[in-house]
Amino acid sequence: MAPATVYRNATVFTGDAAIPPRESFAVQEGRILAVGDLATVRGAAGSDAREIDLGGAFAAPGITEGHAHMLMLGEALSKVQLRDAATVGEVQERIAAARAAQPDAQRVTGVSWRFDIFAEGERPTAAMLDAVVADVPVLLDANDLHSCWVNTAALEAMGITRDTPDPVGGEIVRDERGEATGFLLETAAVKYAWGYLDRVASDADRDRYLATAFDAYVATGVTGASEMSFGHADLAAYRRVLDRDGRLPFPVNAHWLLTASGDLETDLAEVAEVARLRDEVAAQYGDAWLRIVGVKFILDGVIDACTAAMRAPYANGALPGPIWEREFALPVAVAADAAGLQFALHAIGDEASTIALDMVQECIRVNGPDAHRRPRVEHLESVADDTIARMAALGVTASMQPVHCDPAVLDNWQAVLGDERADGGFPWHKFRDAGVRLALGTDAPTAPHEAADNLFIALTAKSALERERAAYHPERVFGPEEAVEAFTLGTAYATKRDHEAGRIAAGYRAHVVVWAANPLTDAPETLLGSSARLTLVDGEVAYRAAE
The missing domain is CATH 3.20.20.140 (Metal-dependent hydrolases)
Known part of the structure; x- marks a missing residue:
């Protein structure tokens, strides 16, 4: 059996809010061997254990x-990012820039546009996108991924015509003449937009x-x-x-x-x-x-x-x-x-x-x-x-x-x-x-x-995107x-x-994260933009931040 590894000098949250943090834990053969005070953990780990000093950092069970x-996240990270676009014009600029940067691309995809970029009563249309990119399909997922904004070339690529039926639970938004406007809701986005992208991937x-x-x-x-x-x-x-x-x-x-x-x-x-x-x-x-x-x-x-x-x-x-x-x-x-x-x-x-x-x-x-x-x-x-x-x-x-x-x-x-x-x-x-x-x-x-950033919002009800925003009902935090x-x-x-x-406890799989900030004691703002310092999966290093 391989020697154990002792992680010491840490604030170790075990996963249970009712249990005070411990100071160390040991890992062996992919499992948590012991957690507690250093003397106890060293005793369980044995004399041949190696030790790693975490420098007072906060350690917790890895997040589930x-x-x-998963695949949608990986794909989205490669799309044109639109969450912080404040106007339709800004979306158009980013789509045009993406097309200019990759003139041989077969399509332009984007993600996370927000509904509040449109004037009251206004909805996304293909014409807005055709004005900047008309030669290849453009497909832009909304921030909530429950609708998709597309251009005319995308409607044609998806095979949507005035005779295409709405799927159960969805809508191809149409104008007064019955023509598709370039806005797909719910299962229409899933069936037609996502279905098209799935076919070409x-x-x-x-x-x-x-x-x-x-x-x-x-x-x-x-x-x-x-x-x-x-x-x-x-x-x-x-x-x-x-x-x-x-x-x-x-x-x-x-x-x-x-x-x-x-x-x-x-x-x-x-x-x-x-x-x-x-x-x-x-x-x-x-x-x-x-x-x-x-x-x-x-x-x-x-x-x-x-x-x-x-x-x-x-x-x-x-x-x-x-x-x-x-x-x-x-x-x-x-x-x-x-x-x-x-x-x-x-x-x-x-x-x-x-x-x-x-x-x-x-x-x-x-x-x-x-x-x-x-x-x-x-x-x-x-x-x-x-x-x-x-x-x-x-x-x-x-x-x-x-x-x-x-x-x-x-x-x-x-x-x-x-x-x-x-x-x-x-x-x-x-x-x-x-x-x-x-x-x-x-x-x-x-x-x-x-x-x-998600934890920051849970602790404060404030915005991780726009810091000047007032909290949304902080009594809930x-x-x-x-x-x-x-x-x-x-x-x-x-x-x-x-x-x-979900726990740092003896016998559990050694899924552990060492955080760059301590959410129990540090100001919540220190969490913003921070990452893991160290992530262990079954005791093996899955991620280590650069020094």
């Missing part, structure tokens, strides 16, 4: 990213996207991820890594993205296929690195585009229905649950989260109670008090993303709600008070993937210990890996 889109492209995402995450202290848009192309990319290396850079827990078809038999057949693939992957690779743990339902859209399912109308009078109607959502959830598939339920509007809990309750009614079910609801941006109480009673985890309520991206969000709901979003404190388990993540690339727990042990619990991850 609570909500990730090569396996080498996807392998590069996946490697880029892993590299980006380990640099910010992530040692595990909940993949929330898994599909056949993703599985093939992961298999290529596993076949080549026998492992992944860190463990991934995948939720297969179900598409609402409007036909129950089709939906049930997809659930059966996911269960088959889960078993096949487990038999071939085991579950140490990749698990198809469940399925994901996107129950509604987003508030910014007025496509989230709400109990009351938006300020403009719109009241859209859900993407998954109850007549399909409930039986498909029951089938997935019976197959042992955990479900993650995207629900941003208060009506969507009501449907989500109806699905959980139906599974309990039909399939019976099950302590290992661990259903989770994703996002919960506008949620009713009665829903929070039901989540506590049903044991449902709230998977939320502080970066989604960065004040810099809330102007349009608040405006389209237009009433008291605009000031009642993201009620972390109500979940905590009700005893609902919380798992925090980023939902990258719909938001920045950096863990330290987390205490430092409970925030770090929600990023580590909370997310490990949500992914059903809390028996091996």
